Amino acid sequence: MNFKFCFLLVLFAFLNFSAQGNRFTYEYQFRIDSTKTDSLKKEFVNLDILTTKSYFYGQASFASDSIMNNSIIQQRKSTPNHISYSSSSEDWNISYLIEKSYPGFKTTWFTNIEQTNMIVEETPVLKWNILPETQKIENYNCQKATVNFGGRIWEAWFSKDLPFPDGPYKFHGLPGLIVKLEDKTKSHQFLLKGNKKLKPEDHSWDYILALQKEAKHEFEGVKVSxxxxxxxxxxxxxxxxxxxxxxxxxxxxxxxxxxxxxxxxxxxxxxxxxxxxxxxxxxxxxxxxxxxxxxxx
Structure with missing residues (x-):
């Protein structure tokens, strides 16, 4: 069985297995300033895998955006010509959103540079090198793979126990969910810490984007490469x-x-x-x- 056919089988299993959606929570450790080698920060991020797409985002940003957008909607109803709100975006670092569409893994990165909202569209090709090494991580049977991406060399451990060819950030394309991921310098490290089936009350970024459109009438962003x-x-x-x-x-x-x-x-x-x-x-x-x-x- 060649890798492409195996990947399609995994993807088919994933689409059936995740009809209601699954949320995978990672602990993300990162170093913003490369000159401060002992200053790793920590943040929790979610990867919500739905039937036709996935969303990757920071938990703190999700909670804040939900509150802010609801506040704007209520203010617009009570005082249509005046909107005021405050944000404490300095409290977290993952303020962006990454959407991956299946099965082609077109990636849409909702981010901003200062006052400019940007929608960066691409379909990144990750050329994984799957290795024979295995180990158990967070109670999952994992296998090692490496890839060169974004100007860094990455080491990933994926598990076929979780039949999702996806992972944190823009990473995807392995025959199983990425459980652990880190770059060679250990400046950026992801480790799977929990997962659950999504329920209607467990809002995903579909909900946030809908609120955003209602609050601002439409999402204002510049589409760029x-x-x-x-x-x-x-x-x-x-x-x-x-x-x-x-x-x-x-x-x-x-x-x-x-x-x-x-x-x-x-x-x-x-x-x-x-x-x-x-x-x-x-x-x-x-x-x-x-x-x-x-x-x-």
Whole structure:
């Protein structure tokens, strides 16, 4: 039996097995700043596998977006011309959403660069090298595979006990769900920690996107290729405060910024200087993204 035929059988089993949907929760450890080798952060992420697609997202972002979108809907009903909300996106790092469509695994990455919402579409081809090594991980019988993706070398352990050719982030294409995944530098590590069958009350990102459309009337995002995303990212990296400058260029726009220390900035030069310095620092320390080839020259 060749690999392609075996993969199709696994996919067929997966589509039947997951008619109601399954949620797999991973512990994700990552290092944002490559110069701080002892500063791994931890976050829990979900992979919701449905009949025709899967969603990968951060648990904290999901909960916050659900509350925020519901709040916007209620405010729109009570005060149609005024919407106000606050967000604490600094509390987590996985604020994006990745949707994979079956069976071709077209990937749609909902993300943003500063004030620009972006929808990055691609169909990544992962050329896995499946190895004979096996071991038991989190009570699953797993087999090893490696792949070069995103400017990194990755080691994955997948399990045929879970008949899903999917995995965290954009990873997919193995004859079983990825249970453990890490890059060679151990800067990014995923480990499966739980799974359950989805029930109607266990909302998935279908629910979040529907709320978002209702709250904002439609999802506003610029559709781009990975190459276009990279060009935009490097542009912001070179001039991280350019959105603020554009906003303040409008003579009718006024802005008040409260800094971390509690100081209030109201003059345009002060505000621009503050954002140039703080955002330049953010781009400097956020230098170890999962896909290096999308964030470096």
């Amino acid at each position: 990975p190459a276009q995303y990279k060009k935009q990212y490097l542009s912001y990296k070179n001039d991280p405060a350019k959105d603020i400058k554009l906003d303040l260029a409008d003579p009718h726009t006024t802005m008040t910024v409260t800094t971390e220390s509690g100081a209030k900035l109201t003059s345009n030069p002060e505000i621009i200087k503050y954002f140039e310095e703080s955002m330049a620092k953010k781009y400097k320390t956020n230098n170890n993204q999962l896909e290096l080839n999308l964030h470096r020259k």
